[in-house]
Amino acid sequence: MALTPYYRLCMRVGPATVLGEKLADNNPDIEMTLSRANMNIRGEVFYTVAVVSTAIAFIVSLLLASFLNLLMLPSMGVEMPIRVIVWVLLPIIVPAGTFLVFQVLPSNSIGERKKNVDRNLPYATNYMAAMASADVTPPAIFRGLADQPIYGEIQIEAEKIARDIDFFGKDLMLVLQKAIARSPSPKFQDFLQGIITTANSGGSLKVYFMSKSEQFMIENRLQQDNDLQSLGVMAESFVTVVVASPLFLIIMMSTMTMMGQKGGTTFLYSIIFGLIPVAQIVFAVLLADTGASD
Numbered sequence: 001m002a003l004t005p006y007y008r009l010c011m012r013v014g015p016a017t018v019l020g021e022k023l024a025d026n027n028p029d030i031e032m033t034l035s036r037a038n039m040n041i042r043g044e045v046f047y048t049v050a051v052v053s054t055a056i057a058f059i060v061s062l063l064l065a066s067f068l069n070l071l072m073l074p075s076m077g078v079e080m081p082i083r084v085i086v087w088v089l090l091p092i093i094v095p096a097g098t099f100l101v102f103q104v105l106p107s108n109s110i111g112e113r114k115k116n117v118d119r120n121l122p123y124a125t126n127y128m129a130a131m132a133s134a135d136v137t138p139p140a141i142f143r144g145l146a147d148q149p150i151y152g153e154i155q156i157e158a159e160k161i162a163r164d165i166d167f168f169g170k171d172l173m174l175v176l177q178k179a180i181a182r183s184p185s186p187k188f189q190d191f192l193q194g195i196i197t198t199a200n201s202g203g204s205l206k207v208y209f210m211s212k213s214e215q216f217m218i219e220n221r222l223q224q225d226n227d228l229q230s231l232g233v234m235a236e237s238f239v240t241v242v243v244a245s246p247l248f249l250i251i252m253m254s255t256m257t258m259m260g261q262k263g264g265t266t267f268l269y270s271i272i273f274g275l276i277p278v279a280q281i282v283f284a285v286l287l288a289d290t291g292a293s294d
Contacts, residue, residue, distance in 0.1 A: 007045060010052040020048030030106075035182040037109035038156060050102035054095045061094035110184045116153040117185035122216035124154045125191065129209040138195065138205060139165050139172055157183060173199065234286060242279045246271055 003011070011017055024030055024043035031043050039046070065087045124145060131141045142165070145151065145158035157179060164175040176196050180189045191212060198208045253268040 003041070003045065007041070007049055010049045011045065013048070013052055016048050016051040016055070017044070019051050020044045020046075023047040023051075032181065033106045033110070036113070036184045037106040038113060038153075039106060039109065046102070046106075050099055053102065054099045057098040058091055058095040062091040065090040113153045113184040117157070117183070117188050120151045120154050121185070121188060121191065122213070122220040124148075124151045125209060125213040125216050127151070129206075129213040132206040132209045135206075138199075153184075154188070157188070231287075234283065238283050242276065242283060246276050246279075249275075 021044045024047050027043065030046065034041060034043065034046060068090075069087050127145065127148065128141050131144060136144070139162070142158045143162045146155060146162045148158075149155055151158075160182075161175050161179050164170045164178065165172060173196055176192045180192050183189045183192070194208060194212065195205065197203075198205055249271050250268060253271065257268065
């Protein structure tokens with residue numbers, strides 16, 4: 001994979017390159033992790049970019065903290081202790097958060113790819129079963145699958161399999177073993193391992209593809225039913241937690257405020273600007289996670 005201009009610029013920073021190589025040596029699994037995340041770069045490149053990005057985040061946050069303390073916060077009447085806290089914490093939190101993003105980025109990408117593979121696997125195996133029924137050879141099946149973008153990440157995996165067969169002249173069984181190692185989905189790994197086992201034992205790949213297609217279709221329907229039930233429960237919970245309960249509390253706090261009760265206004269603001277937005281964000285995250293897994 002050709003490096004982006006930013007990546008090439010990061011690789012020119014000598015100290016960062018040395019530190020990136022040391023971090024990659026201390027984490028030998030990073031190469032496989034990046035491969036499963038479809039981030040086609042080497043471990044030392046990934047860590048070098050992370051180090052340079054963290055350094056840039058530190059410089060930017062330090063300049064921002066200085067700007068806030070010298071210009072904005074004094075004009076706003078902010079006391080010195082709070083200004084010192086901003087000056088100290090901002091250059092620590094922002095770089096730490098930047099490096100943490102790089103640490104979780106491959107794992108997050110692997111999780112998203114796994115969901116995409118599992119979601120498209122029933123339909124991809126159905127396509128492979130149809131091709132096998134026409135007596136198409138396994139390499140040709142993967143070549144055809146590589147030309148079908150509707151299958152998402154499975155198409156990308158098929159492209160790599162077809163590339164290893166056509167351009168590097170590798171044996172199909174060796175190529176599939178390599179594909180198993182880099183696949184983000186255990187279900188897809190088991191499927192490819194079944195192809196190897198069936199071929200080595202002299203079994204019929206046509207029968208295997210058809211049986212796995214039927215199995216995955218049944219599992220997919222069950223998963224969709226479970227997801228629909230989960231969405232129904234979440235919808236009822238959303239109405240109760242985010243709509244009805246805050247509305248009741250707002251009416252109650254408004255009434256207490258009009259009656260002269262102290263603290264009602266503060267509690268009312270905490271509900272409007274705290275409870276409701278946080279609850280909506282939580283439900284949005286849960287809904288996105290449920291929707292991505294179906």
